[in-house]
């Protein structure tokens with residue numbers, strides 16, 4: 001089996017983002033970037049399936065500007081075999097990304113595509129579902145467990161009410177939730193090795209995908225802030241404030 | 250303009266999130282219809298027909314929809330958007346931004362070659378919406394050029410629509426008509442095995458009036474009954490930080506935050522939670538926030554209306570005793 005793992009380069013989860021003064025977006029210049037945490041979980045799961053003997057090859061794909069190759073290298077340093085970079089400066093929407101991943105998945109004959117459930121920048125939570133829909137392959141969203149079996153994959157999903165188990169056929173598309181695994185750190189020798197692993201470069205045009213935007217961002221603003229309140233020092237004081245000042249109990 | 254709201258339910262009860270979604274749909278302006286896809290779900294369809302502002306309920310009562318399978322529900326919605334039923338089609342399809350809606354809406358959107366919009370927190374007009382990005386650290390106002398807008402709705406940002414089901418005396422003439430609709434076939438790719446749901450006597454987390462959440466500071470799952478007792482005294486639900494879920498103190502469905510559930514109760518108590526931005530993303534729209542933490546520098550105090558710098562194992566029992574008085 002071949003596994004394709006689409007990954008996204010995002011502002012590091014530990015950075016506090018700032019809205020640009022011209023309200024066109026958030027400040028990204030000179031900000032630390034990293035692989036989206038859910039994508040790291042996806043890479044880790046692909047590697048575990050390969051290590052368990054279920055897959056022969058793990059391919060990382062990322063769409064965006066040249067710098068995305070750094071993110072692909074992160075995946076290669078974790079242990080993936082090779083990369084595909086879809087090179088474009090255009091801001092991409094999930095549907096366009098899904099269409100490009102579909103083109104790559106078909107070219108590579110990938111049996112399983114593992115994506116993060118959401119990217120922590122746009123918080124869209126869309127690409128995996130869209131990919132499954134346009135590829136007409138079964139979707140396993142928000143998984144916390146996956147096992148290869150005779151009929152395909154046995155998956156456990158994290159849903160609002162608890163956990164859900166499904167059996168899905170192969171080939172399939174799945175998206176990762178936080179509890180699926182804890183991603184490994186790349187060792188120094190593996191970081192060195194990753195520099196030699198191949199990354200193919202393609203363009204949206206070569207993949208035959210129209211990436212023009214359908215959603216226009218009109219304005220990006222700061223949310224209203226909350227002011228710090230007061231400190232209390234006893235249960236009696238807290239209950240009194242909640243009853244008589246805030247009137248919430 | 251017709252707006253189709255996809256009902257979230259468990260075949261017995263309509264999830265309150267559906268009522269918030271109907272309110273958002275009403276703000277778009279147009280006729281609001283509700284789709285109930287399920288099995289033996291007539292009671293849910295009846296409840297949907299009584300929601301204020303709903304003019305029609307489509308019900309598809311079929312074994313295919315006994316359990317929510319994204320592929321099956323999506324195919325049904327696609328057929329309706331394309332004009333099955335009264336053949337008029339829809340300008341908007343909306344569902345709550347729960348795991349149900351978040352999985353479903355992008356899937357249907359892609360089937361229809363539409364770029365959907367996730368987690369809207371404001372309706373500006375029929376094409377323009379506001380949504381939080383970067384864990385709520387920025388708000389993005391976006392305009393869609395799609396013929397059909399497909400949206401998930403941040404339920405905490407919209408009031409519950411009036412739900413007449415509590416008041417049986419309400420004028421029956423005002424209830425929406427209920428019409429059945431044919432199913433759209435079942436996928437054979439996906440087989441439902443089982444659900445293990447966290448049983449709870451308490452109110453549902455995302456719609457509870459009071460939420461008591463515990464973090465890593467709780468130290469173990471065995472200590473959570475402390476918070477459960479407090480929640481029961483306040484008529485609330487129990488939530489948690491990601492750290493508490495990852496450590497196995499409580500199940501995944503307790504997680505509040507950027508990548509968990511979003512809550513906005515009247516009262517949110519954060520106990521032994523530091524206040525990471527990813528956690529704040531899920532609770533900072535609460536009306537009143539109380540933080541109990543033994544680290545006076547904890548960032549949670551910066552958003553709390555009432556902070557108590559105390560060991561939680563001292564503070565929580567004291568609070569329980571005070572509430573008992």
Ligand SMILES: Cc1cc2nc3c(=O)[nH]c(=O)nc-3n(C[C@H](O)[C@H](O)[C@H](O)COP(=O)(O)OP(=O)(O)OC[C@H]3O[C@@H](n4cnc5c(N)ncnc54)[C@H](O)[C@@H]3O)c2cc1C
Nearest residue numbers: 464465466490491492506507508509521523528543544561
């Ligand atoms: C991709 C991604 C997604 C994430 N999504 C979420 C999410 O949805 N929700 C979420 O919550 N987090 C999320 N996080 C994690 C988040 O960054 C924090 O790590 C997490 O919220 C920390 O949980 P905590 O506050 O319980 O633990 P800690 O940060 O360890 O804080 C524990 C707190 O307990 C206090 N404490 C300890 N002992 C006591 C005591 N005896 N009495 C009183 N106070 C005590 C400490 O002072 C401390 O402030 C996400 C992170 C990433 C990278």
